[in-house]
Amino acid sequence: MIDWKLSKRVMGLRVDRDAARQREDRESMMLDSEKLPGSQVVAVGDRVDGAVSHAPAAVPLAVIEERLASVQRENEYLKAFNQQLVAALADASRNGAEANHLANHDALTGLPNRLMLLRRLQDSIADAFRRQTQLSLMFIDLDGFKIINDRFGHEMGDKLLTVVASRISSCVRADDLACRYGGDEFVVMLSNVGNASIAVAIAEEIRARIEGRYSIDGHEVHVSASVGLANFPADGAYPAALLSSADASMYRGKASRSREGRGAVEPALTAQGA
Numbered sequence: 001m002i003d004w005k006l007s008k009r010v011m012g013l014r015v016d017r018d019a020a021r022q023r024e025d026r027e028s029m030m031l032d033s034e035k036l037p038g039s040q041v042v043a044v045g046d047r048v049d050g051a052v053s054h055a056p057a058a059v060p061l062a063v064i065e066e067r068l069a070s071v072q073r074e075n076e077y078l079k080a081f082n083q084q085l086v087a088a089l090a091d092a093s094r095n096g097a098e099a100n101h102l103a104n105h106d107a108l109t110g111l112p113n114r115l116m117l118l119r120r121l122q123d124s125i126a127d128a129f130r131r132q133t134q135l136s137l138m139f140i141d142l143d144g145f146k147i148i149n150d151r152f153g154h155e156m157g158d159k160l161l162t163v164v165a166s167r168i169s170s171c172v173r174a175d176d177l178a179c180r181y182g183g184d185e186f187v188v189m190l191s192n193v194g195n196a197s198i199a200v201a202i203a204e205e206i207r208a209r210i211e212g213r214y215s216i217d218g219h220e221v222h223v224s225a226s227v228g229l230a231n232f233p234a235d236g237a238y239p240a241a242l243l244s245s246a247d248a249s250m251y252r253g254k255a256s257r258s259r260e261g262r263g264a265v266e267p268a269l270t271a272q273g274a
Contacts, residue, residue: 106180108158109165117179117187121239124191128232131192135232136199138188138206139246140168141254143224145184152219159216164223171206187246196231196267203227203265226254227265 104116112120121137128135142164149157161184168178168186177189188206193199210225228250236242253266 106165109162109180111165111169111178111180111186113179114181117177117181117189118239120177121189121242124189125232125237125239125242128191133191134193134195134199135242136190136193136196136202137230137232137242137246138190138199138203139181139228139230139243139250140186140188140206140210141226141250142184142210143226143254145223148221148223152217152221156216156219160214160221160223163214163216164210167209168206171202171209187243193231196234199229199231200265200267203229207265226250226256228253229265229267 104112106113124135127133145157145160148160161180165178165180165186168188172178172188172190175191177191179187179189181187188203190199190202193202207225207227210223212223214221214223228246228248230236230242230245230249232242235245249266256266
């Protein structure tokens with residue numbers, strides 16, 4: 001933190017420095033006049049016997065030493081103030097980075113949050129349009145999570161979500177984005193997907209990675225997931241439309257799971273029609 005008293009002291013030194021030096025010059029010339037009998041204080045530019053004096057008056061050693069000590073003190077103040085300023089700027093930069101991370105990431109799982117997803121999705125759609133490539137969006141919902149949460153408590157539910165988030169992250173590429181959308185819902189954005197069948201294969205891999213038994217705090221629970229899939233541009237040309245299409249596909253997959261007793265990946269209706 002900056003010591004503002006120190007900063008004012010530094011500024012005061014700067015403001016008073018010139019006045020102090022002028023005062024010291026006058027005092028030094030007066031001292032010279034006292035030491036030399038019959039001497040006269042002569043300032044540069046004064047006339048002596050009709051001639052203009054150009055030679056400066058001699059400055060006593062004590063005055064020079066005091067002036068050097070004053071400069072050294074000022075340098076120490078400036079050095080201390082500069083160190084405080086550098087530390088304050090570093091703290092501000094660090095706090096800014098932390099605030100930016102918290103604003104764009106889920107506090108529980110560490111995954112990007114909905115805000116970051118919407119921003120990245122908008123940019124990725126624009127990029128896919130320019131490059132004429134396909135972008136796929138997966139909407140993932142954990143089956144029966146509410147029952148687990150109600151039976152074993154929110155703390156265990158949070159731990160389960162953290163493990164699931166880690167498993168999802170392990171399946172995505174560097175250019176993809178895995179996001180916690182809210183509650184027990186996750187969204188995965190796949191950039192530059194070759195075709196719809198590749199997106200379905202990746203979605204199946206993620207679903208299989210999520211499904212299985214989890215041992216948490218001495219309890220074992222079985223988790224499965226329903227996954228809805230939508231593709232740009234066939235299933236939506238804008239973020240909201242693409243998310244809505246993937247969400248609708250996920251609920252159709254959940255209904256299919258209820259009938260078949262297992263999780264499923266449900267492509268969008270346009271993909272099914274193709």
